[in-house]
Amino acid sequence: MYSNFAQAILAEPPGQILEGDEPLPVQIAGYIRHQIIHDILKPGEPIRERVIAEQLNVSRTPMRDALKILSVERLVELIPNRGAVVVKNSIDDIADMLTVYTELEAIGGVAACRMANESDFLNVERQLALMEAASAEGDRIKYFRANQAFHLAIIAASRNKTLIEIHANLSLRLYRVRYLAILEQEVGQSRSAEHHELVDTLRARDTARMAELQKAHFTVAWRLIDDWSRLKRQP
Numbered sequence: 001m002y003s004n005f006a007q008a009i010l011a012e013p014p015g016q017i018l019e020g021d022e023p024l025p026v027q028i029a030g031y032i033r034h035q036i037i038h039d040i041l042k043p044g045e046p047i048r049e050r051v052i053a054e055q056l057n058v059s060r061t062p063m064r065d066a067l068k069i070l071s072v073e074r075l076v077e078l079i080p081n082r083g084a085v086v087v088k089n090s091i092d093d094i095a096d097m098l099t100v101y102t103e104l105e106a107i108g109g110v111a112a113c114r115m116a117n118e119s120d121f122l123n124v125e126r127q128l129a130l131m132e133a134a135s136a137e138g139d140r141i142k143y144f145r146a147n148q149a150f151h152l153a154i155i156a157a158s159r160n161k162t163l164i165e166i167h168a169n170l171s172l173r174l175y176r177v178r179y180l181a182i183l184e185q186e187v188g189q190s191r192s193a194e195h196h197e198l199v200d201t202l203r204a205r206d207t208a209r210m211a212e213l214q215k216a217h218f219t220v221a222w223r224l225i226d227d228w229s230r231l232k233r234q235p
């Protein structure tokens with residue numbers, strides 16, 4: 001079970017856009033979302049509605065509806081008389097999101113231990129295999145996407161709709177910084193042991209260990225935030 005947000009995260013980068021059968025505003029939102037979370041449109045940058053509407057050959061009404069979708073997702077801020085700008089999160093904002101996200105990972109992991117069936121286990125293991133293949137190839141982007149899919153698959157196995165939705169929204173809002181971070185880091189064999197232990201613990205339905213592991217897995221993200229605040233670097 002995946003939320004729409006999760007599908008947005010997992011969607012292939014839209015090469016040929018506006019060909020799907022989803023409502024136009026949803027497709028336009030997908031196009032702009034892709035540019036925001038991959039740091040093509042930068043934080044604080046105004047979204048040039050007219051330019052994008054021309055690029056996509058759409059009118060301004062679905063364009064506005066698309067921006068409303070992105071504003072609900074908190075990726076875009078709608079400013080009266082100024083139009084839409086890409087949300088700019090401070091280090092504190094990101095730390096706040098990460099605090100909640102880390103707890104949701106733990107809650108989701110525990111629920112997944114209780115709820116997961118064989119097909120959930122297999123799904124999680126499939127994502128792990130994809131991650132290891134990407135790691136072997138040294139393909140960072142592929143690794144990043146498989147890593148996201150792996151962690152989302154665990155949360156999906158929780159079967160808790162509310163949790164899945166809130167978790168996916170935070171994933172989306174944290175996507176950009178995690179994406180930039182992975183481009184800086186080595187594609188890690190180092191995390192492979194942790195991922196295998198997550199799978200084993202899920203299969204063993206060991207809820208206490210799962211909560212610990214899920215939280216510990218985010219120490220890397222926290223270290224990154226520490227680095228940024230020390231270096232006074234804009235996330």
Ligand SMILES: [Zn+2]
Pocket residue numbers: 147151191195217
């Ligand atoms: Zn991971």
